[in-house]
Amino acid sequence: MKKTVLAALISCALIGACSQPSEQAQTNSANTTTTSAESASTSQLSATAYGEQFVQELWQMYPQYALYVGFYDYDDQLPINDEARRSAELTWLKQQQQQLATLLATELTDAEQTDLSLLANFVERAIWQIEQFKDWQWDPSGYNVAGGFAQILNGDYKPEVERLRTISKRLANVPAYYQAAKANIKNPAVPQTRLAIQQNQGVSSVLGDELLTKVMASELTDDEKVAFEAALTNAQQAVDSYIEFLQELVPEQQGADPVHRLGEAVYEQKFAYDIQSQLTAKQLYQRALQDQQTIHSKMAELTEQLWPKYFAEQPMPEDTMAATSQMLDQLSLTHADPAQFKDAVEEQIPTLIAFIKEHDLLTLDDDKPLVIRHTPEYMRGYAVASIQAPGPYDAQANTYYNVMPLDGMPTEQAESFLREYNQYLMQVLNIHEAIPGHYTQLVYANKSPSLIKSIMHNGAMIEGWAVFAERMMLEAGYGDFEPELWLMYYKWNLRVVTNTLLDYSIHVLGMEQEQAMDLMVNQAFQQQAEAEGKWRRATLSQVQLTSYYAGFSDIMVLREKAKQRWGDDYSIKRFNETFLGYGNAPVRVIADLMLAK
Known part of the structure; x- marks a missing residue:
């Protein structure tokens, strides 16, 4: 139940710093070769033509974002987030804001209206x-x-030799990047700095x-x-210097680090932009x-149904809360060994595929590779598991299912984690992250006829689908309606609800760590290690x-x-495939389009 890496990276890549593992997606203003001032005026463009022009300019303005959707024309550019860059960015964004306002006031098809609305929100x-x-000021983890x-x-x-030349060019900018x-x-906020x-x-x-070694060979x-080698040495020194600076x-x-809390007004603003729901953050909390x-x-x-089976005496x-906790x-107690956790995850994937095909829940693409691996070091410290998927321009590339390694984790902590x-819950995790959750949804998104709906990622739709996939699979009979699995599923689903309670309570209501641990451990039945990790995550992110x-x-x-x-x-099947066919658009946008059919 962790954030997809693609969504995280794109969130970071758009503007400013963020608390996810990625580079900033700002480009030096000198690298921005096309601007709206050089383009045709809005009055001369149809909505479709404007959308195509916007996307072309988007990749020049945000080459890092382009990398993560598989558009590699600007792969040698390492953006530098300096004052000149932000000024150029704002100029371009405000030009787009004016043009979008003009176009949205004209007569448009439903598809054009929704595409342009997504661009306007972006x-x-x-x-x-x-x-x-201004998280580019207070969040060093970006x-x-x-x-x-x-x-x-x-x-x-x-x-490979061409990619190494590309890397060499990017390396030259690393010192300026960190400067x-x-x-x-x-x-800076202390948790984000750590x-x-x-x-x-x-x-x-x-x-x-x-x-x-790869370069020398x-x-x-x-x-x-x-x-x-010289550029790599300079880059390594720049990274070390940044670490020392922090x-x-x-x-x-x-004791506990002070939390960077947004407060109600800022939280509601971020919620409106990020979630794009018909509800306010406060209404969702309620x-x-x-x-x-x-x-x-x-x-x-x-x-109550299971009690005689496990505690007959x-x-x-x-x-009832104490009884539920004892049953959970x-x-x-039955779980994988620490060294075999990734293997256990991998072994279950074929079972999920077979179930979906047998019950005709949706069409799977057998040609899209899924690679299960330990989470790379530079991405650790945030999530237990995540999906790192290619974008629509490079849809055949590998999708990585990152699983946190347990090697080196203290025995007691590892046992808590595995419980x-x-x-x-490992089965539900795999449904959520892989099939038919994030992995499957992002394969469908890359096939959406609307490129804009594919690249303008809405986190609530992406995460919402993965949570919906869990319920959908169990309702279809996955696990043979075993009450043990359903009980554990409700524990997992309770975590979804608790995520919202926790995030809103921390950033708006001022919840402290002791209260948060009570909410997660005593009211949501989470293990201590999971709850501690979620507290950390909630202090590193906002709204997500x-x-x-x-x-x-x-x-x-x-x-x-x-x-x-x-x-x-x-x-x-019709519902699933129709829903997924609209790419990564907000659910409210998809609902309008689906229900019009």
């Missing part, structure tokens, strides 16, 4: 992030060069000895190899409170944790409306 959010949110270099190294879009980062940072130190220490896993000329900014660890009680009741019913506690603890991701519940609840409502609208023509 532009307005980007302006807000630079001028008001500055990390590893992601783009890894994307090029792992790709096969051109011969700009140092100049930008003002009053994350930046940890993840930048992992840059060596990409820009290290292995890369140099390559077809580069001797002069190119000398230049590459280490001087954080105090010695004594809905989550109601669902929390509903799920508790369902879990109590299943616990013990009376069930009158306190019992079921959590959380036991034999039942609400995307799971926001998207899921909206999709469930849409499914019921589709059943009523389509009548006898409704099937779960």
Whole structure:
């Protein structure tokens, strides 16, 4: 139930710093060769032509973003987030804002209206992030060069020797990249600073000895190899200097770090831009409170059903929360060994594929590779598992299912972690992250006839689909309606609800760590290690944790409306494939288009 890496990287790549492992997607203003001032005026462009022009200019303005969707024309550019860059960016964004306002006032088809509305939200959010949110000042974790270099190294879009030449050009900008980062940072948030130190220490896993060995064995000329080694050394020194700079900014660890809280007004603004829901953040929080009680009741019913099987000699506690907790603890004892956790994840994937095909839930593309691996070092410290998917321009490239390695984790912590991701919840995790969750959804997104709907990623739709996939699979009979699996599923679904309660409570209501741990451990039945990790994540991000519940609840409502609208023509396969066919658009946008059919 973790954020997809593609969505995370693109979120970072649009504007400013963020608390995910990626490079900043700002480009030096000198690299921006096409602007709207040089383009045709809006009055001369149709909505379709404007959308095509916008996307072309987008990749020039944000070459890092382009990398993550598989557009490699600007792969040699490493953006530098300096004042001149932000000024050029704002100029371009405000030109687009004016043009979009003009076009949106004209007569448009539904598809054109939704595409341009997505672009307008992107532009307005980007302006807000630079001028008001300003995370490029307070979040040092947004500055990390590893992601783009890894994307090029792992790709096969051109011969290796050419990719190494591209990397050599990018390496030359690494010192300036980190120099700009140092100049930008003002009053950094402590948790984000600690994350930046940890993840930048992992840059060596990409820009290290292995890369140099590859270079020396390559077809580069001797002069190119000398230049590459010098540029790599300078880059490594720049990373080390940035780490030292950050280490001087954080105090010695004594108790909990202060949390960077947004407050209600800023939180609602970010929620509106990121989630694009018909609800406000406060309304979603209130809905989550109601669902929390509903799920508790369902879990109590299943616990009562299972009690004689597991505790025949013990009376069930009158306190239903205590009884549910005891049952969950019992079921959590069966889990993989630490060294085999990734293997256990991998072994389950064929079972999921077979179930979907047998029950005709949706069409799977057998030709899209899924590679399960341990999470790279420069991405660790944030999520247990994640999907790193290619974009629509390079749809045949590998999709990576990143799984956190447990090697080196203290025994007690590893046991707590594995009890959380036991034999039942590991299955739900795989549904969520892989099939038919994130992996499947992003394969469909890359085939969307609307390029704009594919590249303008809405996190609530992406995470909401993955949560919906869990429910859909169990409703279709995955696990043979085993009550143990359903009980664990409701625990997992309760986590979705709790994510929203936690995020809103921390950033708006001022929740402290002790209260957060009570919410997660005592009210959501989470293991201590999972709860501690979620507290860390909630202090490193804002709003994103609400995307799971926001998207899921909206999709469930849409499914019921589709059943009523389509009548006898409704099937779960039709719903799934129609929904996924609209790319990564917000659920409310997809709903308008689906229900018009």
